[in-house]
Amino acid sequence: MLRDLAEAEWTRRAGLATLTAALGAENIRWVGGAVRDSLLGQPVRDVDCATLLTPDAVIDRCRAAGIRTVPTGIDHGTITAILKDGPVEITTLRRDVATDGRRATIVFASDWREDAARRDFTINALYAHPETLEIADFFGGLADLTARRVRFIGSARARIAEDHLRILRYYRFQARFGSELDTEAEQACTELAHTLKGLSRERIAAELLALLALPDPHPTLERMRTGGVLGVILPEACAAQLAALERLIAAELRQGFTADPVRRLAALLPPSPDVAETVAARLRLSKAQRNRLVTAAERKADDSDNPHALAYRLTMPLAVDRLLLLGSDARALAEWQIPEFPLKGGAIVARGITAGPAVARILQMVEQSWVAEGFPGPARIEQLLTEALDGYSPAG
Structure with a gap:
């Protein structure tokens, strides 16, 4: 059973009441x-607003009410209102006049149903009155939400032809909300999978990572693989890699680690740094994401021999990635803080070694022994330094 929208905290925010007064309750609806x-009883981060007003009118009315606005997507009719309790995207009603599968040419509209008709899924086309919270449902979204069914508005093939990214959005939404599969949608996504090749890599990466961040994307990704969809965007993800992802998800859950989409992407790839580099470049991942993917691909069986040493060498997140991907227990790192190596070059110079490369070499020798012995305290560090100095040869 769906929740009462009035139970949602965000519907009582003072900022939304101020925005409603500024724009007029008859002119806006909460949507998306x-x-x-909220109807599903799930937490809400962002609030979106649809409006009959043009962007210029939205800006003027907000200014008069003392509400700052930012033209975040003004070419598509979107203005963001900056409120104390969170920003709100306000978008003028639209209809498409031309689409090519990647972008749409729109004109502003004045009919709520017309605006709803251009949205992707029925569950995303529910409009709530800002004061009464009465819901306008033009395409059976409430029934689909109750049935946990993700269904395209109108013809699935026609909607995908308008924007090919809707294939990936369908799988993501189905993984998040769905329990009952929509046969037409599944068939359309399979038949039109090849159209994903025309999309920007950034858009594909964003959807793929969003899917991988969900609690258990494995069943959905398996359907994408058997349907030929996953092979278009990530051909490296064979059946064996899907099995590796399934094991990783189980390990995350069993050991209490938060799901991480980049770690899960690493599970979908063979443990090859070259492959990781190729995929990171293809998906236009950030430098940090690329480094994480490549480091995970460099995992070796003996990484699990000393988890603390691994974390000291790689950083905690990268060590956890490797251990979980190897099927090892990473819980030893959960409450552990990486220590700082306390020995400084000055202590070595004070023992008679001339400042320069020799000091760096001795520091490295002592640090390696300190890590190997499990990060002992000051007394043992002093012993390790003495041993290193006793064995030090200037010629070496």
Whole structure:
């Protein structure tokens, strides 16, 4: 059973009341994820607003009410209102006049149903009155939400032809909300999978990572693989790699680690740094994401021999990635803080070694022994330094 929208905290925010007064309750409706997720009793982050007003009128009315605005997507009719209790995206009603699968040419509209008709799924086309919270449902979204069914508005093939990214959005939404599969949608996504090749790599990466961040994307990714969809965007993800992902998800859950999409992407790839580099470049991942993917691909069986040493060498997140991907226990790192090597070059110079490369070499020798012995305290560090100095040869 769906929740009462009035139970949602965000519907009582003072900032939204101020925005409603500024724009006029008759001119706006809350729409999209906030409405959908609240009906399901799930937490809400962002609130979106649809409006009959043009962007210029929105800016003028907000200015008069002392509300700052940012033209975040003004070419598509979107203005962001900056409120104390969170920003709100306000988008003028639209209809598409031309689409090519990657982008749409739109004109502003004045009919709520017309605006709803251009949205992707029925569960995303629920409009809530800002004061009464009465929901306008033009395409059976409430029934689909109750049935946990993700269904395209109108013809699935036609909607995908308008924007090919809707294939990946369908799988992500189905993994998040769905229990009952929509046969038409599944068939359309399979038949039109090849159209994903025309999309920007950044858009594909964003959707793929969003899917991988969900609690258990494995069943959905398996359907994408058997349907030929996953092979278009990530051909490296064979059946064996899907099995590796399934094991990783089980390990994350069993050991209490938060799901991480980049770690899960690493599970979908063979443990090859070259492959990781190729995929990171293809998906236009950030430098940090690329480094994480490549480091995970460099995992070796003996990484699990000394988890603390691994974390000291790689950083905690990278060590956890490797251990979980290897099927090892990473819980030894959960409450552990990486220590700082306390020995400084000055202590070595004070023992008679001339400042320069020799000091760096001795520091490295002592540090390696300190890590190997499990990060002992000051007394043992002093012993390790003495041993290193006793064995030091200037010629070496």
